Amino acid sequence: MSTKALIQAISYYLPRYQLDNAIIEAQFPEWSIDKISEKTGIDNRHIAASGETSGDMAVKAAEKLFEEHSIDRSTIDYLIVCTQSPDHFLPTTACIVQEKLGLKTSVGAFDMNLGCSGFVYGLGLAKGLVVSGQAKNVLLITSETYSKFIHPMDKSNRTIFGDAAAATLISSEHGFAEIGDFEYGTEGKGAENLIVKNGALRSPITEKEAVIDEYGNYNSDNHLYMNGTEIFLFTLESVPKLISRTVTKNNLNKDNIDLFILHQANRFMLQSLQKKCKIPNSKFYIKMDHCGNTVSSTIPIALYHAQNEKRIEKNKTILLAGFGVGYSWAGTILKTF
Missing domain, CATH: 3.40.47.10 (Thiolase/Chalcone synthase)
Structure with missing residues (x-):
């Protein structure tokens, strides 16, 4: 019987500071609350603190996943972190996240640098690991702090982008959806x-x-x-x-x-x-x-x-x-x- 790759659970983390449309309008009066909401469909964004990194947010998203879905972290045998705003050039953010989460040292862990297609690409990689028998439970974390790349006077990009991290568990054994x-x-x-x-x-x-x-x-x-x-x-x-x-x-x-x-x-x-x-x-x-x-x-x-x-x-x-x-x-x- 062939092995299936299943999405078992998803959780996510948003930073504490919020940039709502009223704040943007106060800085750029020509950019009204109604205009922003109508065009973008966005009322609010969460922005990472000055010392908060994608790695920090990845850890918080994973901890929420473990708590919300009663997941035993010792069952994780592979970690993928998707980010274009890594903590360092090297080492990989995934290695740092592994240690902070207390995952076992027998896990595989790597970063992937992709943006808006990254989650689907990550599912593809996770499925490959599961179906080939290399892993039973893959933790896929997407984490991005684009706000740190945006000029404070760039009203267009500040209006669109928010920071967040999401943690998804892909498993060969349990789940609500087959990939x-x-x-x-x-x-x-x-x-x-x-x-x-x-x-x-x-x-x-x-x-x-x-x-x-x-x-x-x-x-x-x-x-x-x-x-x-x-x-x-x-x-x-x-x-x-x-x-x-x-x-x-x-x-x-x-x-x-x-x-x-x-x-x-x-x-x-x-x-x-x-x-x-x-x-x-x-x-x-x-x-x-x-x-x-x-x-x-x-x-x-x-x-x-x-x-x-x-x-x-x-x-x-x-x-x-x-x-x-x-x-x-x-x-x-x-x-x-």
Whole structure:
């Protein structure tokens, strides 16, 4: 009998400090509360403290997972940490998280550097470990502090992104949903449209002053830059194809899908995708108003809330699709039971 890979449980952590729309409006009066909410679908974001790292948040998310779902940490035999804001260049954040969580020293542990597609890619890696017999219980943690990359006067990116960490347990033995087959994609020519250019080895940090774009956003090569127009065009071009190919890869058709949970980028982008893919409201899930775009954690956070809201019931088929920085995209199917 072949081994299955199952999602057993999900929990997540949000930092204490909150950046709501009223605070943004106070700093940028032309950017009203109603305008922000209508365009982005985001009312609030949580921002990591100055000394709080992705590794710290990863530990807190995992501790919540263990407590909320009564999980014995000694059963974890593999750890994957997905982050683009690691604690150090080296060692890997996963090694630090292993020690802080008190996981056994026989676990495998590594980091993966992916953004908005990271959770689905992580599920693919976790499934490979489980199905091949290398692990029985894989702890996948997505943790990101994009706020530390954003210029304080960049109103567009500050409006969209929030910090968060999510912990997901993938198991060969227990779970509420089986992980299906995967569809992946990469197009590196779009790398410069969502980038923190300086800070690593190719382009060190510089002292250049920030420039102001046509929309009044401050930015420099030391901070997060996003070409919103190009990202939007990429998304509308790639994601409908990703959804179609993911459905086909799993020997299904689109009518078989009970719920679509896409990367929660912003409301305008999601509604544009929903319209282009002709997905009815009853099958399309949006949940980001309380935390913003949390990069690799948006899908697990949405899954967590969809479960609590009874949107995910037994014998349902769920499509997950992540897409963004890289360009990178990935999709898979969950079948609940």
